[in-house]
Amino acid sequence: MSDHDYTPEQALETLLRKVGERDPILAERIRIAIDAGKDISETEVPRTRKQKPRTYRRKVAYSHKEALAVALGVLRSHFIELPLFINSAAANFAEAAIGIPEPTRRQQAIMSHGSDALILKGAGEPKQLQIELQTETQLSNVNEDTLNMEPVAEGLIEEEQANLRRLEELTSF
Amino acid sequence: MATLTDLENAIDTLLNHPAGLGQYQLVRRVEDKAYEAYVFGLCLRAVRQLGVTPVLRGISGPPTPFVFRGGPGQIHSTARNYGYATFSLNGHNFEIHAGVEFCGTSDMTHEVDVCIIRAAEAEACRIEPDDPRAAGLFAGWECKFYSGNLDKVLGRAFVGLMDDMGTNARLSGMCSNSVHPQLLDYFKPQRRPYPHFKLTPLEPSNEDIFVNLVKAELKKMTAA
Numbered sequence: 457m458s459d460h461d462y463t464p465e466q467a468l469e470t471l472l473r474k475v476g477e478r479d480p481i482l483a484e485r486i487r488i489a490i491d492a493g494k495d496i497s498e499t500e501v502p503r504t505r506k507q508k509p510r511t512y513r514r515k516v517a518y519s520h521k522e523a524l525a526v527a528l529g530v531l532r533s534h535f536i537e538l539p540l541f542i543n544s545a546a547a548n549f550a551e552a553a554i555g556i557p558e559p560t561r562r563q564q565a566i567m568s569h570g571s572d573a574l575i576l577k578g579a580g581e582p583k584q585l586q587i588e589l590q591t592e593t594q595l596s597n598v599n600e601d602t603l604n605m606e607p608v609a610e611g612l613i614e615e616e617q618a619n620l621r622r623l624e625e626l627t628s629f
Numbered sequence: 630m631a632t633l634t635d636l637e638n639a640i641d642t643l644l645n646h647p648a649g650l651g652q653y654q655l656v657r658r659v660e661d662k663a664y665e666a667y668v669f670g671l672c673l674r675a676v677r678q679l680g681v682t683p684v685l686r687g688i689s690g691p692p693t694p695f696v697f698r699g700g701p702g703q704i705h706s707t708a709r710n711y712g713y714a715t716f717s718l719n720g721h722n723f724e725i726h727a728g729v730e731f732c733g734t735s736d737m738t739h740e741v742d743v744c745i746i747r748a749a750e751a752e753a754c755r756i757e758p759d760d761p762r763a764a765g766l767f768a769g770w771e772c773k774f775y776s777g778n779l780d781k782v783l784g785r786a787f788v789g790l791m792d793d794m795g796t797n798a799r800l801s802g803m804c805s806n807s808v809h810p811q812l813l814d815y816f817k818p819q820r821r822p823y824p825h826f827k828l829t830p831l832e833p834s835n836e837d838i839f840v841n842l843v844k845a846e847l848k849k850m851t852a853a
Contacts, residue, residue: 460631467636474640479650481657489777495810526777531643533776534653537806538660540830541667541774548670549695551677552714555684556691579682583692585666587659588699592708602696602709603659605666608648616648623639626631 460629464520467627471527486530490523524627528620535616539608545585546607553579582607662697664774665727668743668804668828669697669714671836672725675843676716683716683725688755698728701740704751705758715748719851722748723767732760733793741769741790743804745843763793768800768846771822775807779826784812791822800846804828804839 460467476483493515500510518526555574586602644650656663676683685692687710695712702711704726714725724746730738738760750765771787773779784803791801802823803816809826816824823842828835 460636462631462633462636466633470633470636471640474637475644478644479654482650482653485776492778530776533774533806534657534660535643535646535649537829537831538656538663538774539648539652541663541806542656544830545663545666545670548673548677549685552673552683552685554691554693555686555715574684574686576682576684583685584694585697586694587662587666587697588709588711589658591698591700592702592706593700602694603656604694605656605659605663608652612646612648616643616646619639619643619646619649623636623643626636626639 460626464524464627464629468520468524468527471524471627475531482530482534485534486527489530490518490526493517494522521629528624528627531623532620536613536620539613542585542605543607543610543613545605546582549583549585550581551579552583553577554583659699660774661772662699662728664804664806665742665772666697667830668770668772668839669725669727671828671839672743672745672843673714675840675847676714676718676725678840679718679844679847681716681718683714685712685714687712701728701730703758704729704761705755713751718847721851723847724748724751726751730760731766731794732762733790734763734795735793737793739790739793741766741794742772744769745800745847763795764797766794766798767850768843769794769798770801770825771803773803773805773807775805777807779805779807779809779812781809781812781815784809784815784824787822788815799850800842802839802842 472483472486475486495513496516497511498514502509553576555576558573558575585605587605588602590598590601673683685695689707689710692710692712696709698711716723726746727743728740729744730740733739744766745768746761747765747767750761754761773783787803791798802825804825806827806829813824816822825835825839828839
């Protein structure tokens with residue numbers, strides 16, 4: 457017996473409507489992921505006793521229950537994975553050193569690298585990572601030149617994971 | 630018994646959270662590039678696990694901040710102080726780049742999302758502006774952030790790209806947080822790119838596979 461007073465179809469409609477009201481682009485991404493459907497293997501019933509059963513691939517739409525899982529997967533990618541990618545990059549870049557070309561040969565910690573002598577600094581320290589928004593070939597102006605990739609506090613990601621788990625419970629039938 | 634109101638409240642809680650819609654709207658323009666930065670970071674991790682500290686550099690000065698290209702670009706471009714990393718292993722010098730265009734064996738140019746390139750080739754292309762030749766590529770990865778099933782066409786395109794990069798590349802792979810079951814089969818034949826699917830911090834064992842492959846190939850290449 458279901459623990460919900462709504463059907464999977466109602467749950468999916470509610471989720472898409474609520475997301476769409478707040479962010480149509482995200483709702484569209486969910487819809488695209490759902491509309492891609494899935495592959496299944498179907499077995500043809502032999503028409504005669506001599507015939508062997510034949511299995512073939514067929515593309516079908518997701519059931520409403522499956523579509524709910526796909527929708528939650530999209531939300532997980534954007535709300536959980538994306539901040540985790542940024543945090544992982546930040547952690548790995550922090551362990552690298554920054555190479556500063558040496559103007560004179562007096563400084564310590566010099567590393568010979570190709571034709572350059574470098575002073576190495578900042579290993580183990582956070583680095584500022586930016587992504588270019590206005591690319592070098594772009595004629596049209598965007599408002600900002602670059603975007604800072606700011607790490608997201610782990611506690612916040614854990615809270616959001618808990619929120620997503622709650623939503624999973626409410627959309628599991 | 631859960632009601633529709635409970636469901637609506639749970640959706641609101643998820644969307645209104647500081648790591649929810651607000652954060653998503655801030656970074657969605659660059660999600661592919663954020664994924665490239667993540668894979669670049671895994672390369673740095675592999676180098677570090679080999680006992681070497683990778684060094685971050687910029688095309689025209691110290692990389693503070695470290696800038697990732699927003700689109701395919703040339704290794705010698707000084708439009709911004711684009712960042713890259715350098716490291717030496719057993720006397721061999723390498724560089725790690727993101728979004729750099731290479732000249733394929735057919736003379737067609739190709740963008741490699743994240744790559745490890747022989748440093749001499751990269752340096753030569755900075756001194757005398759040119760696209761690096763395919764022969765200079767040590768490892769190349771296609772990086773795709775996808776929230777649904779991965780698009781098959783991306784796998785086919787990357788196989789074609791790597792085919793034009795000749796036989797000097799020791800390692801190639803398609804990295805995505807997503808998966809496509811048919812692409813797993815498509816990548817099975819020898820010399821096809823490695824399918825690094827579900828490569829995400831949520832699957833640490835997949836991160837280990839990526840890092841260990843990079844380490845193993847770098848060790849093999851520099852052992853002699």
